[in-house]
Amino acid sequence: MGAMNEQALAKYTNNFLREVEERVEEGDWVKMCMQCGVCAGSCPFGPDWEHSPQKIFMMIRAGKRDEVLSSDSMWMCTSCYNCVVRCPRELPITQIMHGLATYAERLGLAPKMNPTRKFSLQFWDNCTRTGRVNELKLVLQVYFRDGFVSGIGKFWDMRATGLKLLLARRMNPFELLFPHRCKDAKGIQAMLKKAYEIEDRRKGFAK
Amino acid sequence: MAEPKFAAYLCKGCGIGERIDAARTAKIAEKEGKIALVRQHEFLCSAEGVALIGSDIEQQGVTHVAIAACSRRSKTEAFQFPNVALARANLREGVIWVRPDTEEARETTQEMADDYVRMACAELKKMKLPAGSPERGCSKRILVVGGGISGLTAAVEARKTGYEVVLVEKQAQLGGWAAKLWKRVPEREPHAAPVDTGIQALIDAVTEDAGVKVYTNATLAQTSGAPGRFNATIAVESGSTAIEEIGAIVQATGFSLYDMNRLPELGAGKSPNVVDQAGLESLAREAAAKGLPIRRPSDGGEVNSVVFVQCAGQRDDTGRHLPYCSGYCCNTSIKQAMYFKDANPAVDTVVIYTDLRVPGNGEDFYRSAQKKGVTFTKGRVTGVEPSGDACKVSFRDLILDEDAAIEAADLVVLATGQVANAGVDIDNPDATDANGAKPISILNLNYRQGKDLPKLSHGFADSHFICFPYETRRTGIYAAGPVRRPMDIAQAKEDATGAVLKAIQAAENAELGRAAHPRSGDLSFPMVRLDGCTQCKRCTVECPFGAIDEDEKTYPVFNESRCRRCGTCMGACPVRVISFENYSVDTVGAQIKAVDIPDEFSEKPRILVLACENDAYPALDMAGMQRNHYSAFVRVIPVRCLGSVNSIWITDALNGGYDGVMLMGCKHGDDYQCHFVTGSALAKERMSRIDETLKTMALETERVATYEVAITDIGRLPKLIEDYARLIEKIGMSPMKGFA
Numbered sequence: 046m047g048a049m050n051e052q053a054l055a056k057y058t059n060n061f062l063r064e065v066e067e068r069v070e071e072g073d074w075v076k077m078c079m080q081c082g083v084c085a086g087s088c089p090f091g092p093d094w095e096h097s098p099q100k101i102f103m104m105i106r107a108g109k110r111d112e113v114l115s116s117d118s119m120w121m122c123t124s125c126y127n128c129v130v131r132c133p134r135e136l137p138i139t140q141i142m143h144g145l146a147t148y149a150e151r152l153g154l155a156p157k158m159n160p161t162r163k164f165s166l167q168f169w170d171n172c173t174r175t176g177r178v179n180e181l182k183l184v185l186q187v188y189f190r191d192g193f194v195s196g197i198g199k200f201w202d203m204r205a206t207g208l209k210l211l212l213a214r215r216m217n218p219f220e221l222l223f224p225h226r227c228k229d230a231k232g233i234q235a236m237l238k239k240a241y242e243i244e245d246r247r248k249g250f251a252k
Numbered sequence: 253m254a255e256p257k258f259a260a261y262l263c264k265g266c267g268i269g270e271r272i273d274a275a276r277t278a279k280i281a282e283k284e285g286k287i288a289l290v291r292q293h294e295f296l297c298s299a300e301g302v303a304l305i306g307s308d309i310e311q312q313g314v315t316h317v318a319i320a321a322c323s324r325r326s327k328t329e330a331f332q333f334p335n336v337a338l339a340r341a342n343l344r345e346g347v348i349w350v351r352p353d354t355e356e357a358r359e360t361t362q363e364m365a366d367d368y369v370r371m372a373c374a375e376l377k378k379m380k381l382p383a384g385s386p387e388r389g390c391s392k393r394i395l396v397v398g399g400g401i402s403g404l405t406a407a408v409e410a411r412k413t414g415y416e417v418v419l420v421e422k423q424a425q426l427g428g429w430a431a432k433l434w435k436r437v438p439e440r441e442p443h444a445a446p447v448d449t450g451i452q453a454l455i456d457a458v459t460e461d462a463g464v465k466v467y468t469n470a471t472l473a474q475t476s477g478a479p480g481r482f483n484a485t486i487a488v489e490s491g492s493t494a495i496e497e498i499g500a501i502v503q504a505t506g507f508s509l510y511d512m513n514r515l516p517e518l519g520a521g522k523s524p525n526v527v528d529q530a531g532l533e534s535l536a537r538e539a540a541a542k543g544l545p546i547r548r549p550s551d552g553g554e555v556n557s558v559v560f561v562q563c564a565g566q567r568d569d570t571g572r573h574l575p576y577c578s579g580y581c582c583n584t585s586i587k588q589a590m591y592f593k594d595a596n597p598a599v600d601t602v603v604i605y606t607d608l609r610v611p612g613n614g615e616d617f618y619r620s621a622q623k624k625g626v627t628f629t630k631g632r633v634t635g636v637e638p639s640g641d642a643c644k645v646s647f648r649d650l651i652l653d654e655d656a657a658i659e660a661a662d663l664v665v666l667a668t669g670q671v672a673n674a675g676v677d678i679d680n681p682d683a684t685d686a687n688g689a690k691p692i693s694i695l696n697l698n699y700r701q702g703k704d705l706p707k708l709s710h711g712f713a714d715s716h717f718i719c720f721p722y723e724t725r726r727t728g729i730y731a732a733g734p735v736r737r738p739m740d741i742a743q744a745k746e747d748a749t750g751a752v753l754k755a756i757q758a759a760e761n762a763e764l765g766r767a768a769h770p771r772s773g774d775l776s777f778p779m780v781r782l783d784g785c786t787q788c789k790r791c792t793v794e795c796p797f798g799a800i801d802e803d804e805k806t807y808p809v810f811n812e813s814r815c816r817r818c819g820t821c822m823g824a825c826p827v828r829v830i831s832f833e834n835y836s837v838d839t840v841g842a843q844i845k846a847v848d849i850p851d852e853f854s855e856k857p858r859i860l861v862l863a864c865e866n867d868a869y870p871a872l873d874m875a876g877m878q879r880n881h882y883s884a885f886v887r888v889i890p891v892r893c894l895g896s897v898n899s900i901w902i903t904d905a906l907n908g909g910y911d912g913v914m915l916m917g918c919k920h921g922d923d924y925q926c927h928f929v930t931g932s933a934l935a936k937e938r939m940s941r942i943d944e945t946l947k948t949m950a951l952e953t954e955r956v957a958t959y960e961v962a963i964t965d966i967g968r969l970p971k972l973i974e975d976y977a978r979l980i981e982k983i984g985m986s987p988m989k990g991f992a
Contacts, residue, residue, distance in 0.1 A: 062627070077622050079608070080630050080651055103651040106627050134619075 049250060050152040054110075061110040068248045070144030074136045078102040084128035084138050094118040098128060098138050101145070114154040119146035120161045151250070163190065173237060176227030181220045258376060259289040259314040260369070261305060263296035263321035263343070271348040271358075272365045277320070280366050284846075285373025287318065296321050297330040309336055316379060318372040320365075323873045324890070337379040337834060341365075341372035345876035346888060350970070352881055360856070360884035367847045367887055374846035380833040382776035384765035385812035389480025392499040392759040393418055394752060397472065397694060400428020401741055402504035402733030404454040405748035406755075407464050415756055417464040418496050420486055424469050426455045428506055430741060434536035434591070437583045439742045443616035445594060446587045449741075467494070475501070476698040478799075478813040479728030480762025485696075499759030500728045502751050503705065503713065504744075505694050507670035507734035510574055511687045515565050518666055519636030524549035525643055526636060526664045528564075529584050536591050545595050548662045550641045555599060555662040558592055559645045560585040561633045562605040564666035574686055576710055578669035580740035583614045585667050589626040602627045602658060604647050612742050631656065636664050670738040674713040674731075678702025685711050697726070701798040705731060709922050712737055718925055720769060722751040725929055727768050727797050727814040728758045762813040770816065770866065770927045771892070776832040777812040778821055784829040791821035791830060796895070796930040818928035819896025823935070828900060837898050840889055844901055847887050849909040852989045857885050857911035857980050861973070862897055865890040866927045867963040868916035874966045882970035883977035886914070894918070894958075895931025902942060902956055906949060909989035912980045914973070915939060916961045925962060932960070952983050 053064060065072040078099065085097030096104065096118045104113050119142040128138040146162075149155040155162055167186050172178045189196030200207075210216040227233060244250075260281040264274050274292050281290045289308065293301045296319065308314045319331055320341035331338065343365050351361040394410045396403045399421030407417045425431065435446035458464050469489035477483045482498035512520040512528040519526040525548055527535065532546075539546045548555050562582060565573035582605065589601040603626060610618050622628065631647040634655075638644075642660035649656045675694035677683045678701060684690050693703040706725045708714035715736040716723040722730045732751035733744040758768045767774035785807055792800045792808050799814035800821060808821075822830045828837045840862075850856040863869045869890040875882070891897055894917030902913055917932035918925040926932040936958055943953045959972060 076625060076627070077619065079618070079622075080628070100651060103630070103649070106629065107649065107652065107656065 050154065053152065061108045061113070062106055064110070065105050065145070065148075068250075069141065069148045071137045071140045072144060074141060075102050075105050077134050077136060079134055081133060083131050083133065084136075087127040087131045089125060089127065090121050090123060094121040098142065101142075111154070113145070114149040114152060115156055117156050117159050119143065119149065120156070120159045120165070122146075160190075173234065174230070175224055176230040176233040177225050179220055179224045181216060181218070182224065185221075256315045257289075257313050258287045258316045258318070258373075259291070259305075259308055259312075260285060260287040260318040260320065260373060260376075261296055261301075262290070262292045262369070263294075263301070263319070264292060265295040265297070266322065266344050267348055268321070268343050268365075269294065271351075271353065272343065272362050276362070277365055277369050281318070281320070281369050281373055284370055285318070286377070287373055289314065297327040302330050305331075305333065309333060315381070316376045318369075318376045320369045320372060323876075325870060325873055335381060337376065337381045339372040339376040339379065341368040342873075342888070343368060345873040349876035349879055350872075350882050351884055357884065363848070363856070364884050364887075370846040370848065371843040371887065371889070374842035375839045378836065378838040378842045382774075382833040384775040385777040386765065387478070387812045388763055388765045389478065389482075389499065389813060390763050391480055391482070391497045392416070392756070392763070393497065394755050394759070395420065395482065395484050395496065395498040395501045396504060396752075397501065398428070398504035398506055398733075398735075399423070399426040399458075399466070399468070400504065400506045400733070400744075401430040401451065401454070402506060402735075402744040402748040403428070403502070404451075404458050405745045406502045406504055406732055406752040407458050408454060409749045409752045410756065411461055411463050413753075413756060415499075415759075418467070418484070418486075418498065419458065419464055420467045420470050420472060420484075422469070422471055426458065426466070426468065427451045429530075431455075432530060432537075433533050434540055435587065436741055437587050437614070437617060439612070442620075443613045444620040446590055465496070472694065472696050474698055475695045478762070478811040479758045479768065480813055482728065499762065500730070500755035501695070502730050502732050502748070502755050503695065503724075503735060504732045504748055504751075505673040505675075505735045507672055507738070508685075508687060508689075510565050510668040510671050512564070512666050512668050514573065514687070515666060515668070517635055518561060518564055518633065519638050519643055519664060520666060523638030523643060525638060525641065525662065526666065528666050528668050529581065529588065532588050532591075532663075532665045536588070546591065546663075548641060553641060553662070555592065557600040557658070557661045558589065558602070558663045558665065559643075559658055559661040560589060560601070560603040560665045560667060561636070561645070562603065562608075562667045564633075564668050566667070566669040567606070574669045574671070574710070576669070576738065577609060578738035579609060579611055580738065581667035581669065582609050583611070583617060583740060585665065586610070586614070586617055586621045586626065588665060590621055590624060593621070593624040593626055597625055600627070601625075602629055602661075604629050604631045604633050604645070606630065606632055606650065611740070670734050672710075672712040672735050674707055674711060674735050675704030676702070677707055677711070678704055679706070695729070697798075699726070699798045700792050700801040701795070705729065706798075714929065716927075716929065718923065719927070722747070722754045723769060725797055727799065727816060728755070728762065730754050730758075765812070767815070767817045771818075774817045776817060776834050778810055778815060778817070778819070778830050778832060780808060780810060781829040782807055784827050786827055788826060790824040790826065794824045794895075794930075794934055795821055796928050796934075816928060818893040818931055819891070820893060820928060820931050820934060823893075823896040823898050823931075823938070825898065828898060835892060835896075837900060840891065840901055841904055843889050844905050844910075845908060847908075847910075849989055852985045852987070855985075857977070857985055858909070859883070859886045859912045859914060859973075859977060859980060860905045860910045861886050861888040861914045861916060862891050862894070862901070863888055863916040864894050864918055864926075864932070864961070865892055867918050867925065868959075868961040868965075868969070871961060871963050871965050871969050874963075875970050878966060880967060880970040882973040885911075885977055885980075886973055893926065893928045893931035894935035895926075895928060897935055897938075899938060899942060899945070902939075903945060903949075906946070906951060906955060906986065907988055909986055911955065911986040912976060913956045914976055915956070915958045916969075917958070919960045919962060949988070951986070951988070954979060954983055955986070 085099045122142040188199040316337045318339045322344040323342045324340035347364045393416045396406045396419045430451040436449045438447045473487040474485040484496045486494045592599040630650045633647045635646045645658040671686045705713040713731045715731045730751040732748040787806045801809040920933035
């Protein structure tokens, strides 16, 4: 990851905007922002992240590469699409935020301790392993993320909901031992591998 | 003209007949109004009703008609009788619609209607039929001062309508600023890239047209006369002079760029790599002529980074630079950034702005620049420091709220603003303009009030920018383009087209002896009884349009075609020797005196309302249309402008027993709405002095009140009247009743 970062740095010296345009999903929209701030005012997570989308875009233009890529803002996006709907310039802001998050993760610059980043990684891992999301496993992973005792506590707090889910047959405890898989999990993994390859080639990441 | 014969017609339509006792009112017209022929009709504006009046005029030789029906602003087409003096009593919008239809209101409503009929009859008796000004000029040539994009457009548009043009340009070449540009901001779809200025085609159209007489290297040595008969003395640099007879004038003298040398903090003058927008245009033209990209002026090196500094010396609140936004410079910087991006996308172009303002379809142009990779940074530039061939641009980033800098810009372009070339400040002839230069006169008018168009603020020629943008304070002279407010090419072209059409109207009206805007078509004109004149010069000084000159004995000399018929001179005259045939101290004075004033113990005060006919009176009419009720104690008289209110009317009213006087005029000040520019301001000033008079009469100062009213104050006006009626009730009835 570090190598990839250095290589990007070298290639786009002093021009982070160009780097974003070429390597970040929907990154070529960033230059179209007119700094009206409607996205910042529309975001339900407004006070909870470091930089509003408006600021992120301004920082990209100002070449603040490290600050942008290590910002927690993209990870806090809940994909509510409020900003996308309201943006007068019709920027796909949600997609750009996720694109930036993915790119930061690839370069190893994403904030390591960010809980939503952790969850995203766990979700992706859970989903791609079998081709299906194993909800029980995902829930347990999230509960026990901060250690055994805190996990038991969360588990206990949610016992009534869990019981109801069990009775309604919405949750099957055997999934933990014998998870459902999709018909061709290997095929899905091969497909994803290919997709990564194509993306790497397109965005110019060295293999 | 034959012996005057008076007739009054009382309409009973629209509910007037049900709400008031028409027979009683008709009797009043006959007995008190002393009108020989009084008729009632169920529906006066119907074809039959109009025919009735028409046949009376024809068969009985009626010359003066009073119509008691709706407002003078309604049914004007039906009640249009040529060569007949007309007075209107407003019984509909002014009486029944503003009064509740109740039994207890019936008496006061009836009194209101009776008074309005008395007033109309009294006014009619004093009216004469205006015959039109005998002073008529018949030249219809249009003089265009200035040969830039505005002037050339004005000339071409005048030719399209078939009028001859005389064009005077100070420089040797036509084209003005537009000829100095490499390309211009597009005015048509798709607004994506700079386009050819098109100035050469305009120059060709003007120079090849035999109907346009072009003087280059020429200035106006003197302008005299009035619309339809201006005499322009044109001085050519070679020494020859020519005198041209002119109908109307378009002043399109444009702007000078704000001098960037006044901005040393932005690096101006410290490096050839810091240029203003005009400087960049000439670099672009030079480069294009050689077929090369734009080079760095200091050493001819390659340009890799350009910074555009918006609002350079503009929108300044320190008082050192221009306080206003020039409105064109954002688009211009976007265009100039495209010069670089279109030639080589690798060049970094940064526009540092505080608010990007792109009028017209500039938003599309802005977007196109963003697509091309022009970077827009919201920030305020604090300094430009050249070192060697590079410049460091320091700025405050207003989004990230931090100090930032662009370390090595090859070129810095300062977006400085427009300073109007509007000639000398006639109120302060020694004043310098924003560039510190002492302006020279452009028109060299031989008017008593000064050589050039009066200015409003920031050195721009005063044009009635809210309602009638081309109208200046000199009749027949129309300002077009950046001389009246900052603007870009697209706006200047539109402006020039509008102004030249107004100029043509002015020339046509002058030939017919009629008023120009806003009383266009009015045949009355100010008449002065010179044997009563005391040469006080108030009229010559206060005329908002500089229409009145002075002769060698300082008697006023009226130039009727320069007059807009506002009556400000009539309001100013202390000896009341100025009047119009159909609007005079007497016509209004007679109306004031005609009102029946109940005695002190009647609990029926009388409040005189003198309302500007352009805004306040229509607002009152509209209040009636919306059935907004107000006090039955007011008697409204429309006046041409509050500036025409002579203080004798006020003292007459108070002496006559009125309990209060409300004066309703337009907003004044820098954002005035007065149709006659200074009328309402003059009225306000005159009324501020009436307090003294009130004191000598032992009356409360509240008995005269002045209000600023807009045409939209439909809801506010009835409230103002109600409040004032309550105030009068509080301070009590006037002690002056019963003496007159």
